[in-house]
Amino acid sequence: MVYGIIELINFAHGEVYMIGAFVALIVASVLTMAGFTGPAVLALAMVFAIIYSGAYGFTVEKIAYKPLRHAPRLSPLISAIGMSIFLQNYVLLVQTPDFLPFPNLIPELEFLDPISHIFSSNDLAILSITTLSMVALVLFVKYTRMGKAMRATSQDRTMSTLVGIPINKVISTTFVIGSTLAAIGAVLIASFMQQINFYIGFVAGIKAFTAAVLGGIGSIPGAVLGSLILGLTESFATGYIRSDYEDVFAFALLVIILIFRPAGLLGKTKTQKV
Amino acid sequence: MADKVLNVSGLTMDFGGLRAVDTVDLDVRQGEIVALIGPNGAGKTTFFNCITGIYPPTGGDVMVIPPGMEPQRLNGLKPNQITIRGMARTFQNIRLFPNMTALENVMVGRHCRTSAGVIGAIFRGPATRAEERETISISYKLLQKMGLKKHVNDLAKNLPYGAQRRLEIARALATDPFLLLLDEPAAGMNPQETTELDELITQIRDEDGISILLIEHDMKLVMSLSDRIFVVDFGRKIAEGIPQAIKDNPVVIKAYLGEEFEV
Amino acid sequence: MVAEIRKSLIAAVWFIFLTFPLMVVKVNTIENTVEWRWHNMLIVGVTFFFLSWLWRYLLQKKEEGTLTTKGALTKWTDRVMNEPAIYKPLIAVGTVAALLGPLVLSEKHMQPLISALIFIVLGLGLNIVVGLAGLLDLGYVAFYAVGAYAYALLNFHFGLSFWAALPLGAGLGAVFGILLGIPVLRLRGDYLAIVTLGFGEIIRLILENWDDLSHGPSGIANIPGPTLFGDVLSRSDSTVLIYYVIIAMLVFTIFVVNRIQNSRLGRSWLALREDEIACQAMGIDRMKTKLAAFAVGATWAGMAGVVFAAKSGFINPKSFEFWESVLILSIVVLGGQGSILGVILAAFVLKLLPEYVRILGEYRMLLFGAAMVLMMLFRPQGFISNVRRSYEFHGLDEEGADG
Numbered sequence A: 001m002v003y004g005i006i007e008l009i010n011f012a013h014g015e016v017y018m019i020g021a022f023v024a025l026i027v028a029s030v031l032t033m034a035g036f037t038g039p040a041v042l043a044l045a046m047v048f049a050i051i052y053s054g055a056y057g058f059t060v061e062k063i064a065y066k067p068l069r070h071a072p073r074l075s076p077l078i079s080a081i082g083m084s085i086f087l088q089n090y091v092l093l094v095q096t097p098d099f100l101p102f103p104n105l106i107p108e109l110e111f112l113d114p115i116s117h118i119f120s121s122n123d124l125a126i127l128s129i130t131t132l133s134m135v136a137l138v139l140f141v142k143y144t145r146m147g148k149a150m151r152a153t154s155q156d157r158t159m160s161t162l163v164g165i166p167i168n169k170v171i172s173t174t175f176v177i178g179s180t181l182a183a184i185g186a187v188l189i190a191s192f193m194q195q196i197n198f199y200i201g202f203v204a205g206i207k208a209f210t211a212a213v214l215g216g217i218g219s220i221p222g223a224v225l226g227s228l229i230l231g232l233t234e235s236f237a238t239g240y241i242r243s244d245y246e247d248v249f250a251f252a253l254l255v256i257i258l259i260f261r262p263a264g265l266l267g268k269t270k271t272q273k274v
Numbered sequence B: 001m002a003d004k005v006l007n008v009s010g011l012t013m014d015f016g017g018l019r020a021v022d023t024v025d026l027d028v029r030q031g032e033i034v035a036l037i038g039p040n041g042a043g044k045t046t047f048f049n050c051i052t053g054i055y056p057p058t059g060g061d062v063m064v065i066p067p068g069m070e071p072q073r074l075n076g077l078k079p080n081q082i083t084i085r086g087m088a089r090t091f092q093n094i095r096l097f098p099n100m101t102a103l104e105n106v107m108v109g110r111h112c113r114t115s116a117g118v119i120g121a122i123f124r125g126p127a128t129r130a131e132e133r134e135t136i137s138i139s140y141k142l143l144q145k146m147g148l149k150k151h152v153n154d155l156a157k158n159l160p161y162g163a164q165r166r167l168e169i170a171r172a173l174a175t176d177p178f179l180l181l182l183d184e185p186a187a188g189m190n191p192q193e194t195t196e197l198d199e200l201i202t203q204i205r206d207e208d209g210i211s212i213l214l215i216e217h218d219m220k221l222v223m224s225l226s227d228r229i230f231v232v233d234f235g236r237k238i239a240e241g242i243p244q245a246i247k248d249n250p251v252v253i254k255a256y257l258g259e260e261f262e263v
Numbered sequence C: 001m002v003a004e005i006r007k008s009l010i011a012a013v014w015f016i017f018l019t020f021p022l023m024v025v026k027v028n029t030i031e032n033t034v035e036w037r038w039h040n041m042l043i044v045g046v047t048f049f050f051l052s053w054l055w056r057y058l059l060q061k062k063e064e065g066t067l068t069t070k071g072a073l074t075k076w077t078d079r080v081m082n083e084p085a086i087y088k089p090l091i092a093v094g095t096v097a098a099l100l101g102p103l104v105l106s107e108k109h110m111q112p113l114i115s116a117l118i119f120i121v122l123g124l125g126l127n128i129v130v131g132l133a134g135l136l137d138l139g140y141v142a143f144y145a146v147g148a149y150a151y152a153l154l155n156f157h158f159g160l161s162f163w164a165a166l167p168l169g170a171g172l173g174a175v176f177g178i179l180l181g182i183p184v185l186r187l188r189g190d191y192l193a194i195v196t197l198g199f200g201e202i203i204r205l206i207l208e209n210w211d212d213l214s215h216g217p218s219g220i221a222n223i224p225g226p227t228l229f230g231d232v233l234s235r236s237d238s239t240v241l242i243y244y245v246i247i248a249m250l251v252f253t254i255f256v257v258n259r260i261q262n263s264r265l266g267r268s269w270l271a272l273r274e275d276e277i278a279c280q281a282m283g284i285d286r287m288k289t290k291l292a293a294f295a296v297g298a299t300w301a302g303m304a305g306v307v308f309a310a311k312s313g314f315i316n317p318k319s320f321e322f323w324e325s326v327l328i329l330s331i332v333v334l335g336g337q338g339s340i341l342g343v344i345l346a347a348f349v350l351k352l353l354p355e356y357v358r359i360l361g362e363y364r365m366l367l368f369g370a371a372m373v374l375m376m377l378f379r380p381q382g383f384i385s386n387v388r389r390s391y392e393f394h395g396l397d398e399e400g401a402d403g
């Protein structure tokens, strides 16, 4: 999504995700130690993660991308990689290089008890929150002024400037929204995996990008479809072949897709204007 | 009547639902200067992009007939293969290599007429050195011819606008074409520069025997240069003929209505 | 002035807010303790107050162009690069220092020095791909791994000698470059970056997991150094020999890069970097040219890999992580894409300095990241920008005027 508009791989996206997870962990731990429990902790952790991821996304865009909007293509790419390295090591230095256990914030729901071995409350939470965010995103992009501006910008940036769309604001907003979603994903996945470290963003970033490319960049249902396919291939492949190669599959899938169908499954090929 | 060097028939290009070029026929004869004109967005540049292999046309045939050789079909070839067959072009929105010098830009144009590879580059044998010397001198003479002598070692991006347009022509000429396609060569030039350009283009045709197909909005230039004119509107060819006939053609005048059309 | 202070204050407050949870709070979820580090907040506030000032100053300078093209640094480096009276003695001093190196330095200093030299070669190799041809390759370290593993394995199984492995490593690098290049080089710039990254990681993960081939994460030990006329050398002599090998390789690399830069092939790479479509319209085969760049770049990585294996005597997949690619890339970017001297300087600064200044070692990656961002923002051409060659015409002039 973010990619579709700025036409640039945001290497720092994974880092924003990682920071979201850390913030959630910190908030949740502080609250738990202060004696709070239950869904309130999850909600607060989520809210803080969203705020901070959004804020980081905003700041990253302002520092590492905005000044380079008219620079040659390689420049923002390299600066994004730099940003990603910086953020990773910043968290490594101020927090810890080790894995931290992440509390499972999603409460067990009693009514799911009988079927919890096939469909746990984790699954329910992940499924419902993901669906909600997706619906919200689609609605936002389809019906709000800002959403329309975003779509216009991704079509033709020069034209959009001419018709008076505030490009800077649109791109900032896109970053913030992308980061917000990253934070939601981070909290859910961290709860599920039950541990985090400074490095999770890198792999997550690659996987998210794979999913986006798989589905067709800039297409929301495409991204969801992409994620599903990626998740399934990964678990099948690791289940049936060798578990050591889990991450290889994400990479391999990405490589294969980009080579054979760079427009993605649901995307359309665009001819470059000359 | 001289032989044809380019023959395009039924060329069509669709972008999604938009038909930017619609079954256009066009031909250029040896030693001719032909103009392709039409209102903004008529599909002229798209026509160029299709025949030079940058876009794959949806339909139609493109043939070139290098003087004294067999006709060759260009459909499905890549831009570089087309250039090697002798059709070179310039771009409407200047596409030089901005961080290379003017001379280097032209030297890149020589690329397809030379052959040194990695090994040659590293060991620089006599053949490579001779080739390199020849490349430099040919390129330099082209720059001189286009009036760019004083800019030889300047980075392309630092040249004035008019000079950049002429550098594009020099670079295209370096590929030894028999047919040169110019996309709005006079755009952004002042009247004096345009007059000079007029002479340069005539000179290229007369001295080097290169046929020319050009897109241009400056009607004065078009009328003075062209042997024949093709007019397109909304992707369709609406007229063709000698300048005088085009000027008086009511269909053409109607297509241009509202646009400046002065002679 | 007041407005400036206000802006800086706002920036400081914003960053305090931003860094608050991560810098101030540190939770230990195992012992269930929270550590509050309030003092960090003050540090952040003060630092960013001044940084934001600097930021705006630099942005303003950038607008004026003094940082990039007209600035003192550029003038100075251009002069050094262009005046034989200045650069000739510099080269002489450099050569003497390089030749005498092993006589003066102890083994302890030789090892990091050789590493730095290897990275210069890698930097110059990647520079061909990124700096000249403009192809962002984030998996360059894979070719380095190919060279290193080729030597280690062939030696382990067949007792292949270092001298035979060197050209073989180079050749294998080129072959891998072409094999990887064929599918990926059709892709656009940023896709290419991520696919090469993917390939690099795939190769590393294979090395890590395919125990039968690569001995897995534990790697391969007891890789011999080079022999001299068939004699096996002592460890320290072998180090010295490797040093001279890598110096020779470096000289050869510089020679080659210099020649290629101003050749038909080099120009087509530059042209490709500048504008692919125009490049094709000039009759240049895009795929062939890119493949050539990929293969030539990979050749150097392959060679450097062989030397690395011989130098360390031990290799494992850890030496070929993504971060090594990033390090090499930073060398190219900071040094100045396309500039040989810049790459050499950057390799020394990035590889050698952290070895000796401990505090830098710890913050090394953090600083790299920041440096890459800042470099792109304020001096995209690197410390030392690449100057295009000028040609002189005297004889031709008259000739042209006559004709």
Ligand SMILES: Nc1ncnc2c1ncn2[C@@H]1O[C@H](COP(=O)(O)OP(=O)(O)OP(=O)(O)O)[C@@H](O)[C@H]1O
Binding pocket: A271, A272, A273, A274, B015, B018, B020, B038, B039, B040, B041, B042, B043, B044, B045, B046, B047, B092
């Ligand atoms: N890559 C593309 N994708 C979609 N539509 C395109 C593309 N290139 C051109 N078009 C459309 O095709 C039509 C013809 O454009 P073209 O650039 O050929 O016009 P032109 O005659 O060269 O105009 P001008 O005189 O302004 O240069 C326009 O409507 C344009 O928007």
Ligand SMILES: [Mg+2]
Binding pocket: B044, B045, B046, B092
């Ligand atoms: Mg046009």
